Amino acid sequence: MQAEAWTPPPVLLTVDLVVLTLRKGRLCVLLVERAEDPFSGMQALPGGFLNNDREEILDGARRELQEETALDIGRVHLEQLAIYGAVDRDPRDRVVSVAHLAIVPDLPEPVAGTDAKAAAWVPVEEVLSGEIDLAFDHHRIVTDGVERARSRLEFTALATAFCTEPFTIAELQHVYETVWDTELDTRNFYRKVRAATGFVVPDDAGSKSTRGRPAQLYRVGPSSTLAPPLTRPPSSEKPMREGSA
Known part of the structure; x- marks a missing residue:
């Protein structure tokens, strides 16, 4: 009896961005207000699905960053932060996120992307303290991103x-x-x-x-x-x- 061919489980891939800057003497992170379910109306990190199966992950991060902030990508420090793949992190399906840390000085007022109602710079302490509730597992990603920045300043x-x-x-x-x-x-x-x-x-x-x-x-x-x-x-x-x- 011929064994059935193995079918790989469906996994969707996204990029999320922890964008940090200094504004009015405070460390701030870029947040967007989601316009669609799941978590419609909640604050979240900018990001999204890769455009297609041929878009490189770093290219997807650069694209999302440019779409969300209209930044000159040449001035941005961009590095991969971590991979987040908990089974229940997204209620839609099995979704794995490759998060990135982005830093650039003198960022302008943000512009909401296609899937966001609004975008704003928010002091990181308001996020880390839990004062602002974020969609998905984005509180954890912001926490990790801020700690990455703090630790890398040492070395x-x-x-x-x-x-x-x-x-x-x-x-x-x-x-x-x-x-x-x-x-x-x-x-x-x-x-x-x-x-x-x-x-x-x-x-x-x-x-x-x-x-x-x-x-x-x-x-x-x-x-x-x-x-x-x-x-x-x-x-x-x-x-x-x-x-x-």
């Missing part, structure tokens, strides 16, 4: 992705303080930044006037990793949720 040059070049050391310190949600000693921070080889380099423009003496301007340096690292203060460490992908 990589990711903080510069929040800055518009050229920038001052004070502006870079503001990024660390906002993302880590803590205050840092200015002299100690300046010393650590200068000690991290290739982290930042002086800008040809020189300096800009501040309320005190002129501040030296910098640009992104050639090194993507920090040696030595800028260690996060213990009080600002935010543990990731259990079961993160």
